[in-house]
Amino acid sequence: MTESWLEEAVRVCSLPSSSTFPRELADDIGMSLPITLVDLPGLTSERVRDWLSSRGHVHSGLPVKNRRLHGCMVARAGKGVLFYDSEDDKAEQRFTLAHEVAHFVLDHLLPRARAVRAFGRSILPVLDGQRAPSPEQAVFSVFERVSLGMNVRLMDRSTSGAICTGKAVEAEQRADRLAFELLAPECSVLPLLQSVPEKDVAAELASRFGLPLREAGSYARLLIARGRTRRPLF
DSSP, rough: OOOOHHHHHHHOOOOOOOOOSSSSOHHHHHHHSSSEEEEETTTTTHHHHHHHHHTOOOOSSOOSOOBBSSEEEEEEEEEEEEEETTOOOOOHHHHHHHHHHHHIIIIIIHHHHHHHHHGGGGGGHHHHSSSSSHHHHHHHHHHHOOOOSSSEEEEOOOOOBBBSOOOOHHHHHHHHHHHHHHHOHHHHHHHHHHHHHHGGHHHHHHHOOOOOHHHHHHHHHHHHHHHTTTTTOO
């Protein structure tokens, strides 16, 4: 793991390290992060909306059209609610939890911390949607990608695995990368690249680390490509 942003994000997650795989994150999330886990069978955007409405929460970030979801992260005021589908298989649930935790850290906690460093704690009512930002604060929120008020992230994928939420591809890729690191740390995966034929790496990742095969394939391609770029020219 050489990316500085990834190292920072792993630290902020504050999840205990694990040498046992597949890793089950549910208990660690509750102890390490201000996140409430909500498992709903047959998860859809409508079911998330109903859950929030019954507790008096605004949900303007959710799509109007009902949509099948694997997971959803709703974050506000430094806290989050992570919804996931209890009917998904264990590998899918495992990756959903890691992916949504990644969104909470990358898209909520870290931008929030940057805003506080820039403006002090007086920025918190702005971040929490309690008052409007000043022009300077509004510009900062745009360039630093700081969400004001309630932040909603959807893990919504088609049967082909394509991201179809309209969210920034970069944000999804970064969330996937952090999820991979939480579930299958690069330092534990790299030895596989030396001992397993390239065509079998994805299946081995899925088996050892409990990743969905689709995501295991993406992670395998990423690490294999990076390994090739690091080879000496002579």
